[in-house]
Amino acid sequence: MRKLEILDGSWYVFRAYYWFPELTNDAWQNINAVYWFFRMLFTLWKRRPDEFVITWDSPQQTIRKKNFVEYKANRVSMPDEFKWQMRTIKDIVTDLGIPFLEIPWYEADDIIGTIVKKQQDKDTWKFQKWICIVSSDKDLKQLLADWVRQFDALKWVESTAQTFYEEYWFQPEQLVDYLSLLGDSSDNIPWVYGIWKKTAQQLIAQYGTIENIYVHIDTLQWSVQQKLLDGKDAAFMSKELVSLYYIDELRCDEDWSCRFDFDRFHTVLVDKYQFYSLESILIDLKKQRQGWQQFSLFG
Numbered sequence: 267m268r269k270l271e272i273l274d275g276s277w278y279v280f281r282a283y284y285w286f287p288e289l290t291n292d293a294w295q296n297i298n299a300v301y302w303f304f305r306m307l308f309t310l311w312k313r314r315p316d317e318f319v320i321t322w323d324s325p326q327q328t329i330r331k332k333n334f335v336e337y338k339a340n341r342v343s344m345p346d347e348f349k350w351q352m353r354t355i356k357d358i359v360t361d362l363g364i365p366f367l368e369i370p371w372y373e374a375d376d377i378i379g380t381i382v383k384k385q386q387d388k389d390t391w392k393f394q395k396w397i398c399i400v401s402s403d404k405d406l407k408q409l410l411a412d413w414v415r416q417f418d419a420l421k422w423v424e425s426t427a428q429t430f431y432e433e434y435w436f437q438p439e440q441l442v443d444y445l446s447l448l449g450d451s452s453d454n455i456p457w458v459y460g461i462w463k464k465t466a467q468q469l470i471a472q473y474g475t476i477e478n479i480y481v482h483i484d485t486l487q488w489s490v491q492q493k494l495l496d497g498k499d500a501a502f503m504s505k506e507l508v509s510l511y512y513i514d515e516l517r518c519d520e521d522w523s524c525r526f527d528f529d530r531f532h533t534v535l536v537d538k539y540q541f542y543s544l545e546s547i548l549i550d551l552k553k554q555r556q557g558w559q560q561f562s563l564f565g
Contacts, residue, residue, distance in 0.1 A: 272319055291540065297354075312550070401416060
């Protein structure tokens with residue numbers, strides 16, 4: 267079975283910018299996100315994926331923002347130096363020929379979710395794949411399955427459907443309903459006021475979905491009933507926001523083979539951008555890949 271790694275690019279650029287120390291180039295421009303993004307990318311490639319694709323958030327207003335104007339409204343606007351580094355990373359990715367996907371109006375999470383769901387329809391794929399989602403975003407755990415894992419490249423921790431169940435005691439696909447009750451302060455997604463993690467976990471484990479919770483609301487304690495009734499609109503709004511959109515027009519028959527051209531990568535990242543410490547990583551990757559035959563997805 268071929269291994270496809272999908273990198274949540276926008277998430278990791280954001281994390282690299284805010285988590286890692288400032289690094290400047292000769293023009294005194296902060297370039298830390300660029301450096302750490304590619305350092306992480308090549309470390310991932312040492313895991314030998316057969317295919318690899320980066321997903322980006324749309325730079326345009328997304329469907330969620332259009333439908334719910336308060337979505338992510340609590341986030342500060344990105345500084346110019348972050349925007350410059352994001353553009354630079356995308357330019358380098360394009361220059362190096364690394365496969366990527368960016369679709370107007372959709373977030374990277376929607377692209378990842380669509381790839382996973384289209385994989386379930388074997389008629390649209392030449393090969394059945396084992397998929398690894400490279401992201402720290404908890405929302406994407408809803409996609410975990412026997413053949414889908416999530417890898418946090420910052421903590422170097424892998425999540426599976428089994429580890430998810432051991433933690434939450436319900437199935438990964440029910441995470442949407444769980445988050446519908448709890449909301450997400452980082453994205454300004456509303457929550458059902460007064461419903462905390464333990465209660466939400468018990469409700470989802472017993473009833474499965476928020477729809478089923480409200481069908482059986484008369485069986486719950488009065489205090490929980492009241493909180494759920496007061497927060498019903500918030501719960502269903504949140505479910506819409508945390509659910510992944512299916513992108514019909516997304517093509518999954520592209521060639522995402524994980525190709526590595528040492529000379530090209532060295533010229534761009536070491537010679538042009540002067541990331542000299544990446545040279546040893548590139549050399550190690552070159553040695554690892556010697557004799558490793560590359561297969562195109564449809565080759």
